[in-house]
Amino acid sequence: MGPEVENFESAISDVTGSECFVVSSGTAALHCAYAAIELKPGDEVITPPLTFIATQSTAMHFGAKIVFCDVKESTGLLDPEKVEALITPRTKAVTVVDYAGHPGDIDELRLITEKHGIYLIEDASHSLGSKYKGKPVGGLADLTTFSFFPTKNITTAEGGAVSGDNPVLLDKARKFGRQGMIKEPKRFRNQVDGPWHQEVHALGLNYRLPDVLAVLGTSQLERIDNFKKSRELIFQYYESSLSRNEFFVLPSKEHFVEPNWHLYPLRVPKAIRKNLFDFLRASDILVQVNYVPAYFHPVFSELDYPRGLCPIAEDYYWREISLPMHPNVSDEDLETVVAKLNEFVKYA
């Protein structure tokens, strides 16, 4: 920790318009957010299954029970219309995931979480730089978490951040990621023995981001507008090249968002997905599948989360294939990807 961490934090705040602190990963950021809302054993957290497992695992470390809610067929985002029916007296939070970089349905979710007096957490690992109704992602939910893993919109090799406009919540989250250490004299409970005095009131962990990685983050952030533009151009290229083919369902976008696209989640018929994936990989096109529904992992299925729980997310998974989407995909690469896709479906 040093001056570069503060520089990086203020550069992130310039993008998000909200206060933040940085941590060592997106997983750490989620862990800090759940600590801040004082998640306890038996509390329930509503999440979509179409995400990386850290959205859930970090809540489960506090003993929370995960309640899976299905996603919308169009965007793959948590479906607000299905959230309310899952709320019980034990529900503590709803965590929305900005799948592919497209912000979740924040206004609808806010209405629900405010009505029930519970928290809204936004796992924005995919969406740094995205906007929702003109407002940047970062201050839309009670707490927002980011990841700076190399595949994400900007990177610090490993890293993450927590942001939000509620200073009490944000400070609790920060303390958790800094060993719970309190250094503000006005908050001391013990007698002060000397200038070295510091206190721990609640347990935390070491989730600090090194200064050397913060420098990388700051330099990455200087380029975020260009990254966003490149990703947008790739999105448009795929859209215009693939939209006429009946085999493909293209990702949809609400008119009121401005995503910093992290993924290009194409959907194809379930029966050809695996072969298409293998064919593209064999052609050196590094496609991926995002994501295996979280409750397919044995850590859940062995706890009695049956298949079929969220049929729309499962169908999304069986048909999904993520096409190359990053600022260094060249025009030639894009042409190759589209040519290979067309070649495959011609014989499918």
Ligand SMILES: *Cc1c(COP(=O)(O)O)cnc(C)c1O
């Ligand atoms: C990447 C990611 C995380 C975890 O971030 P790390 O930096 O890899 O720990 C959490 N949630 C989602 C949706 C992610 O994509």
